[in-house]
Amino acid sequence: MGIRGLLLRSALPLLIRVGTMMAKKGSAPFTTKITKGITLDPRDPKTWWMVYAAQKQSRTPIMAIMPDHSMFLGGVPARKFYSDARVNVNTTAAVAAYYGFDSASGGGDTYNYEAEALGQKLIYSDNAMPTADFRDPLIKEHKDLAKLKAPDWLTAGRIRFILDVIKLNKVLGYKTGKFCAPFSLAVTLRSYPKLIKDLKKNPAFAHDLFAVLSDEILPSYLKLQKKYCGVRAATGADAWAVFPNLSLDLIEEWVVPYSERLFNNCLDFGMMAMTAGGGDYCEERLEKFDKDILFKCFAIQKKLLSNMPMFVLGTGPWHEYPLEPVVEYLTPYKEKGIRIAIVAYMNARLLRDGPVERIVDNIKRFIDVLGRDYNLAIILANIPADTQPQHIHAAVAAAHTYGSFPLASNLDEVALEVPERESFQEYAEKMSAGTGLNI
Numbered sequence: 001m002g003i004r005g006l007l008l009r010s011a012l013p014l015l016i017r018v019g020t021m022m023a024k025k026g027s028a029p030f031t032t033k034i035t036k037g038i039t040l041d042p043r044d045p046k047t048w049w050m051v052y053a054a055q056k057q058s059r060t061p062i063m064a065i066m067p068d069h070s071m072f073l074g075g076v077p078a079r080k081f082y083s084d085a086r087v088n089v090n091t092t093a094a095v096a097a098y099y100g101f102d103s104a105s106g107g108g109d110t111y112n113y114e115a116e117a118l119g120q121k122l123i124y125s126d127n128a129m130p131t132a133d134f135r136d137p138l139i140k141e142h143k144d145l146a147k148l149k150a151p152d153w154l155t156a157g158r159i160r161f162i163l164d165v166i167k168l169n170k171v172l173g174y175k176t177g178k179f180c181a182p183f184s185l186a187v188t189l190r191s192y193p194k195l196i197k198d199l200k201k202n203p204a205f206a207h208d209l210f211a212v213l214s215d216e217i218l219p220s221y222l223k224l225q226k227k228y229c230g231v232r233a234a235t236g237a238d239a240w241a242v243f244p245n246l247s248l249d250l251i252e253e254w255v256v257p258y259s260e261r262l263f264n265n266c267l268d269f270g271m272m273a274m275t276a277g278g279g280d281y282c283e284e285r286l287e288k289f290d291k292d293i294l295f296k297c298f299a300i301q302k303k304l305l306s307n308m309p310m311f312v313l314g315t316g317p318w319h320e321y322p323l324e325p326v327v328e329y330l331t332p333y334k335e336k337g338i339r340i341a342i343v344a345y346m347n348a349r350l351l352r353d354g355p356v357e358r359i360v361d362n363i364k365r366f367i368d369v370l371g372r373d374y375n376l377a378i379i380l381a382n383i384p385a386d387t388q389p390q391h392i393h394a395a396v397a398a399a400h401t402y403g404s405f406p407l408a409s410n411l412d413e414v415a416l417e418v419p420e421r422e423s424f425q426e427y428a429e430k431m432s433a434g435t436g437l438n439i
Contacts, residue, residue: 060403
């Protein structure tokens with residue numbers, strides 16, 4: 001089998017395990033493994049979620065990407081939330097328990113850690129996630145490529161913060177590292193306009209940039225991540241490498257090869273580094289929806305995920321796209337008895353703006369169309385900070401009600417009750433016996 005085959009069977013909670021569990025029905029490929037015998041500790045919010053998750057309900061899983069929302073609900077200043085691993089993970093776990101999510105893992109501005117450690121300037125505030133200062137990119141001119149040297153990672157930027165987050169996430173069952181994929185890291189260091197110009201006008205320089213990121217910078221960081229955090233696999237965020245940010249030809253030429261190159265480089269030291277998000281179909285203009293381009297995006301996703309039986313309906317407006325083309329693309333897999341894993345994102349604007357009825361209808365639509373013949377997981381994508389909690393409670397109630405196995409033959413006949421819940425602050429006071437989040 002060799003190291004590649006062994007690593008492809010690693011127990012990653014969201015992406016990697018899917019390849020070995022494709023024939024199994026239900027939520028198993030997407031749910032984390034919780035240590036047995038966990039008891040609730042009022043002073044440790046991680047246990048609030050772990051006790052909840054240990055109940056193992058048989059239903060379509062629902063999860064969330066929500067750093068800013070967790071920070072906002074917890075009343076934590078941004079500078080603290082994005083620099084203190086214990087605060088970050090504990091707050092996120094408490095919010096995940098409050099809503100009833102099937103996964104809880106800390107994190108934040110994934111696209112910035114390596115770039116900041118290399119010298120890229122960031123913009124900080126007390127109210128929002130740090131962001132790269134694209135007015136002042138680290139690689140302003142081609143000669144600046146010489147600046148890219150692997151730093152002393154443990155003392156550079158906020159690397160130790162995210163490494164400690166990864167270690168704490170292991171307690172929550174998420175035994176996976178995090179990194180910024182080569183293409184998105186190049187965008188952060190160079191800026192999107194300049195990088196696109198490089199790809200077209202100076203490809204030799206662009207190849208040099210991607211080579212140093214894929215051959216030197218990221219492997220050295222991921223080697224440390226493996227040692228420090230005790231993980232054997234990591235997922236690399238690549239939200240810049242989507243259509244139509246890039247044409248399909250550019251994704252094939254620049255994203256796929258260097259993602260594969262990084263993957264193979266990391267296999268040499270026993271780490272599986274797989275990029276996620278590349279090839280996502282994100283056309284905003286509905287009149288330009290094109291199923292042929294969508295199918296080509298799916299083909300790119302297969303390459304980036306090493307032909308695992310999994311597809312992502314990501315950050316495009318999937319609350320407005322038709323799902324029939326997705327079913328058409330998946331039908332050959334169904335006919336072969338392959339139970340594909342589908343990760344379906346709920347649009348952030350819809351989650352913030354509502355109304356509740358539309359949120360519920362879209363959850364139900366995902367489950368009705370994709371939850372019967374495929375292993376579906378629903379992710380609430382980048383919940384905006386000030387999103388009304390009632391919107392999220394409605395999404396979770398819809399997933400739990402309509403997604404309960406076995407699925408009802410007619411979901412329109414299933415009664416849904418969205419609970420009236422206490423505020424997050426009241427919930428935290430109750431769970432902590434009056435001591436709060438202890439952060």
